[in-house]
Amino acid sequence: ANTLVVSVVVTVIQLFTGLLAAYAFARWRFPGDRLVYALIALTWLVPFQVVMIPNYLLIARMGLLDSVAAQILPNFASALAILLLAQTMRSFPKEVLEAARMDGAGHWRVLWEVVMPSLRGTLASLAILIFISTWNEYFWPLLLS
Template structure:
């Protein structure tokens, strides 16, 4: 019986060792060819956007992969028609501050829910989880009325404050906080450390990966926000880049060349963030379960 079991366990290794090298080679080629095809499908729209931004108006609908006479006229038109650089700066400020506030408020709330003992803690956690299921479009009108009464219309603060706290941030950091070793926290308490020192000196340095993931996701989400700035903004100088893109889409027709140029400028910061923090961006989407 032992001999038959040993032969059974050794069979897969033997079959792998004696596999046909040609079939293994073709299998790898098929996998790599599929990956290359998927990469081309994913990257080609970005390439087409950039290439179209250099095309003249009469070349926009041509199928040439690169313009016959590349020109920067579309970029000049965009910079002359709208304050594109000002909008990019506004969007960067809104996205950066929103991401920072998500990290801070999520960290405080997660620590309180995990480490503090208070009545109805589970109910509070459940309400936070339920609020994540409510679309922002449902609360947009009440937020607008409140922002109007507080004098936050057409301000960057009005774009930031309603997004200062997010249920997603609390839930994401709650799981990371809950898995943190309790023994380390108890040892710090025995040494006389309070909640503030435990949070900032012990827990936060060990949650840098989760905090970085949350910051990246919050930054990208705030950068792509459209409905709330559209509702709150009154002047183009205090608006964001997503509103600027809409100005090249009119009832008479779309200005495809300038629109592609403006889209390229709007995509550069996000592409730069992805290029610098590629590994962290991928890990953030994997940890959050987003695609």
Template structure:
């Protein structure tokens, strides 16, 4: 009796050792993963930090390697604002980026829903044609677009920066694929309740695609914000130009004005960082809600 009772208890620690060692190994894997993520985050954030630090250095200390200037100054910011119409350029860039984002989302939503829900003769061929336009580089359509804008009398206007970006093949393909993966049972239930296509699209489908729409908005906005070549080709005056053209004005044949350039780059980066943080919350919230369902 004594042997039978004590034998299991004596063997119990031996059985628990593999589980404990597995927990320890798993804990070390988590720690190593967190350490790698922190190291990679520092590598990604350091250039932004160095841009900010360089913008605060005095002109005579611009090439210093110190992690923080001995006497921080906003002289570079004041010079950048005096040298170029920074406020007007930021406003122009924001207006163009917001307009392009809204228009591409609208055309992508409508076209994506049509490709995802309607089957008509030639739909596959039309979808392939849209996908092929994504592979055409800007240099191929640059001259035709420029001639079209010139004939419309839109040279050196903000409308000329928006018109060639009315539709995006990437937005159409992404939204069409997202709508194809949407549960058909939900759509059929809405149709049985008497809902039309417009009601299904705006009241049923889109509220459940907020994560996709937010991610797509971030990509379109950042891509438009960073565009340089097309505004350089069409704009003639700084007042009708965008911030990327303004940054290029600090790079001349005589040399690069690193202090004002870093100050202007910091001012140009702040709006896009704020918009990214706001939309990132929407993406995470949408993914968490979809996972809870």
């Protein structure tokens, strides 16, 4: 039951944070956006075993050892989710977004009512990947208990 709860919560959180970050990278230009995007891409290449000890020390200092929250916190964001969703959003027609903006929709409404429905397939496949990856995680929960 704990594995199911952790897997579902991590999947939902990573989809949400990935969707918001990807929309920001795909639609807004800000100073250093390419650098931040490249750094996120580089974090995807770092295996979890490299950051496992610093994460453990942080969780221990927070007093969350042997809790469900300790299994969820290090998995709040996923580089794979951000990169995949950003590339998918960049291929979305800008004319549709401009039409929604001209109709008076703000960024939040454009994201949830225009962009999100077209990402259903991408979000479903990403959710499956995240869920299976979290479900198969063995060493991190073992380390925390």
